[in-house]
Amino acid sequence: MFDKLLTLIFGSQNERDVKALRPVVAEIEKREAWAQSFTDDQFPEQTKILKERLSKGETLDDILIDAFALAREAAKRVLGERAYPCQLMGSLVLNSGRITEMKTGEGKTLMCVCAAYLNSLSGKGVHIVTVNDYLAERDSQWMGRVYRFLGQSVGCILSNMDYEARKAAYACDLTYGTNNELGFDYLRDNMQVDASRKVQRGFNFCIVDEIDSILIDEARTPLIISGQGEDDTYKYHEVDKYVDQFEEMEKDPKTKDYPDEVQMLPEERAALKGDYKIDEKSKRISFTDKGMNKINDILHKHGLIAEGTSVFDEENFEYVHYFTQALRAHVLYHEDVDYVVRDGQVQIVDEFTGRILEGRRYGDGLHQAIEAKEHLKIAQRNRTLATITFQNFFRMYDKLSGMTGTAQTEAVEFSRIYNLDVVAIPTNKPVARIDENDEVYLNEDAKWNAIVKEIEEAHKKGQPVLVGTISVEKSEHLSALLTRKGIRHEVLNAKNHAREALIIAEAGAKGSVTVATNMAGRGTDIKLGGSPEMRARKRAGTGATQEQYEAALAIEKEQWQKDYEEVKNLGGLYVIGSERHESRRIDNQLRGRSGRQGDPGRSKFYISMDDDLMRLFGGERMKKIMAGIGMKDDEPINHPWLNKSIARAQHKVEERNFEIRKNLLDYDDVLNKQRSFIYEQRDEILLDEDLSTRVMNNARDKVSEIFEIYESERRGSKDGSAENALAENLKNTFGLEFETVPTDEETVIAALQNDITQKELLVGKANLNMFIRYQYVQRIDKQWLDQLEYLDSLREAVHLRSYGSKNPLTEYKIDGFNQFDAMLDNIRDSVTSRIFKVKVQIQPAGMQRQAPKTIQNMNAEHKEAQSAITPQRAFNARDARSQAANSAMKTGRQGQNVTIMRTLPKVGRNDPCPCGSGKKYKQCHGKNA
Incomplete structure (x- = not known):
């Protein structure tokens, strides 16, 4: 109650943070005329002057106003884009080592330029981290022109680079790269036998783009460099042959849960049917006593273990692991949902972004079990040579900051794990997007029919539609339904991600329908009316000169202006969510594709009681209640109370996932x-x-x-x-x-x-x-x-x-x-x-x-x-x-x-350290000896 009263009087913490930034922005704007007075050739000279001031004892805060004013003017001259006051605020937040939350389309890429330039003046290097190679290369070329204009060097780390190119890129004042490449380079550096062969030169200041995706979504997946281990591939093939002989344990029809074997009498336990239990939430399989005995019988019957031994013996117990992973592969991991099969390989699909996780493999033999399930060549199991989590990698930086459109929902986790505060920056123009209440249906078929009907109506008007799905399988299912209706559309998922930039560029064009997994062009804007730049490249053709491209761009921009106004009058981009995700943040990201820079827009989620979130967290009970009161399949429920209850369910899942990540981090901190x-x-x-x-x-x-x-x-x-x-x-x-x-x-x-x-x-x-x-x-x-x-x-x-x-x-x-x-x-x-x-x-x-x-x-x-x-x-x-x-x-x-003469008493390695720390000498001042 007291906290609410203080907030009412003084405003929220975020409002106070934003208020404190306004005077600094005003000071930067006062220096704009000073920055405008320089010729183009004088900007590198001003950079040298700022570096000299630092070398004479001044701090980054002392030169902040001048550096921000110079960077803003440089961007205006090079790119023709002048940073708005809200973008300057966001850059100030980055410089202070916090997270900037800015809505989609507010210009985060340009926003970080001032903070990156200021920190690069120290000469210790700045790392700007993006989620994929495409964005790293694009941003390094696009924003790199601004930094070079100011006299600073810019490098980019890509996955196909050799040693020399990497070392040169890290030696630059500013270096763009992906989280994966930076992490792997750190591990590789610490496997070198010659210090001069290291490519990185320290961890000074880091700006992480889409920081929630990298530090939250990918926090459970460590980076691993591995080498070949023992060859046990044949065992996965052998075990896979017998998986279909196992049955799931029957659940209690009343509680919808497995019976408690511990409370049962031996004869009751013997009467139970089923070989294994499934924990779908945590994707675990556990065998019952009956299941363990069946494993033992199978191994003996097919001569996989010696006579007179059993699966319970130490030398044979590993087969329990092989059977467990085989069952997980068949029961819990599904093609086109958790992974795709392409070019004879099992490739993991990121559950949060829908992208292929290039080079990643499931650990602990699960990947081999899936390969056996899909009848592919099984890769030999690897041995871990080096590993690190993104959580611990990014905590090595002296100053860490980040930017995203969705961070407030994870503010507690950012604060507790990374000691990072989140500041939400107000938009340059008010958000005009209309976020409608969810529509809830009894079953999945009714939901898909409703979505197709809604798309059809919007498509007839010419309003562009973007539909978000949570898996490749669901995106292809919807695509088939649209094809049956004769609705032209594009599909963006892990199977055709190579065309991502082209598909997203036209997602805002009149009459376009785009079905996408959660990848949905994160890091790129969807412009109403389409992309004049993309169309100009197509019009000019491959191999066109710069003059030809600019001529084509002028024509396309004129046409785009007309298209933009037309789409704007139709209500802007209509975003449809085909189901709620476990995290509210992922849903907010999808909504954020619409309504950029004050444009109109609309968003709506369609939900069924068969959706994973609803089914795993109380949907069965709700479905029975709805059916009991006479609700029909094609009859939706639409009410704000329902939205709140779904949001509460998501909040519970988020808290559970946070605890899982926190628990993993506690263990990883030891490592x-x-x-x-x-x-x-x-x-x-x-x-x-x-x-x-x-x-x-x-x-x-x-x-x-x-x-x-x-x-x-x-x-x-x-x-x-x-x-x-x-x-x-x-x-x-x-x-x-x-x-x-x-x-x-x-x-x-x-x-x-x-x-x-x-x-x-x-x-x-x-x-x-x-x-x-x-x-x-x-x-x-x-x-x-x-x-x-x-x-x-x-x-x-x-x-x-x-x-x-x-x-x-x-x-x-x-x-x-x-x-x-x-x-x-x-x-x-x-x-x-x-x-x-x-x-x-x-x-x-x-x-x-x-x-x-x-x-x-x-x-x-x-x-x-x-x-x-x-x-x-x-x-x-x-x-x-x-x-x-x-x-x-x-x-x-x-x-x-x-002759060695001792001048001080001898301290044994297990004796208390003389410094008084209370530790053993070998764990204190003697550990470096």
Whole structure:
């Protein structure tokens, strides 16, 4: 109540945010005359002046007014478009690291220019992210002219680019690219073995176009770089043969749910029919006891498992996974809804946009199961080499912002996960679109008939119609109904997305009917009367000169003006939604295709009780009530209360989906902390020119651990076995052998220091450093792959611990970080051991490779042979036990050459860190050692 009173007095938070922007916009407009006074050649000079001001200590806020005024004037001169005050407001919001919500057609592409230009002046780079290659290339060319006019460089990252082109694009002041390409480049950079081969140069400022699509809709799909794993493709083919033998468990006719087996007596449970249960909301399959026994019988009958064993044995239990995925593929994943089959491949369709997700594959064997279902060649299962979610990728930027037409419905998620506030910018002209109440029908056939009738009436008048569907299958069904009625139309879905730009350009033309999935030309405007630019290109023909194109454009613009007025008088674009989506935001995006820049428009949704949203969230009960009160199939319900109840259902689904994404992020944050640390350490190793020091520091810690064990054993034994164990430990770990076992750490450390110094002398510091670097990188990469697999399996298994009243996430964190600590120790120990065990072989110029020589004998000749040694053949790693005895080490004389004196008390790796943090030394200041 108090909050409502404050809002009534002071206005909403959004109103206050917009009000605070108006004085800044007024200051920018005052500088317009100043910006207009420059000649075209002076704009790059003004950019240099602004950069100099930054270099002398001024901040971006200090130069904001001048930079915005220059960018606005540059856009006016280059594109002939002057940013409206509302567009300046939106750009100010972007610069402040927030999300700008602007209605469709308000000019978001032009709006971001000022903020992008200002931030590019820092020299740290600006990334502008779009949802596909087409928009990235279009915007980089279109807006790139403005930035180049101002003296800034512009690059674009496309999927078909090579290494050199990518590196050059990232080195530009402003770089356009898709979320996928930027994410994959980050992962690839962190798999390089040479730091100079990285293409990206940091994460400074990012503007994400259609930020809700990228950070919300795609948040559940991580980016994965993979390599080939084990070949189990034949098992998917085998299992697929027997899927039709399984039956779904019968549901209780009263509750419409599965019976609770836990509450049943054994004889009641045995009487149940059915092999599996379906959770349609979360797309899961679970087998009943009867189903598990059927799997066991099938495996035995067809000789897939050995006699005397069962599916419940550890070596056979994987078949449960194969059968589960096969059933999911057949029962829950449908062609032309979840995926399409094209060119002999299963291609995933994005449920939110209707676009093909190029290069994406379902994980955990589901993709292979679908390939088996469709009788296609099954691709070998891959092993994850690197992975990251968009949530964690975009949180790496120092400043993140974004723009979209629909963000307010997800404002809570943006705030909680990304710490981003949403500011809705008022439109330049009032929205004239009429949003009508939904029409609800009893069944799907009645709904489709009503939609076709509505399209027919609008088409006769000449009013353009855009119909939104949620799947390829539904778009093709409607297309068939329209064809029967003789209504000419275009279909835009994942099967013909190559013609997207052409179809959308003409979607606003008089008499046009366009049936589209949710892709519906997101990122492009639908102009009433059609697109004069597209028609001009067609009129001029391919290979036309610029003069010919401009002549054709002048003719088409004149005709377009007449068409525009005619369509405007007919009521503008009529948007019809064929059903409600789970998210209100997707519905709002469809509505937003109509009514741009104050144009008239109309939108309406048609719903049936058979639609997925209604069916999964209470539709069955409502359908019975409607039928019970005598509602007929072709009789619609149309009432604002019904709209509100549907909106409430959508809100519940949105909250559920948010919790799913939040839960996924909680788990991924554990992986992200580990990934960040491992990549940071990997980068340090790639750039470190003195890795032998790092190796020696690790060796000191390992020697301390060995002597701690020795001291503990020595106190408990009197027969000298502790000394023997110490000698064996030193030999196995470092390849060290002594005539007399040293009882102090300093002697061993001195011997190790002498060993690594001798190796530096023999092969050169640079060669030794390169070898150590290779050993580290190779070991880190291998261990990290194992860690990824461990975390993946742990995540699946840890949920079972909830039965023991334990929090699965807490258990995941504890086990995940314990394994990670063990991995780091393993990397340090294995690399350190390998460096000391390895022996140098010298191959003098012009001679065949000789037998290994001891370090002592090689001292005299290493200078002569140095030119013949390459990093690839300078070392041979061998087991320490097979090496010839090193006389210098045997006599312990190395300990006399180098003496390590300790000036501070020794801190063990498992001791509390002296800094007072409360952490173990190895997890605090000792983790980089």
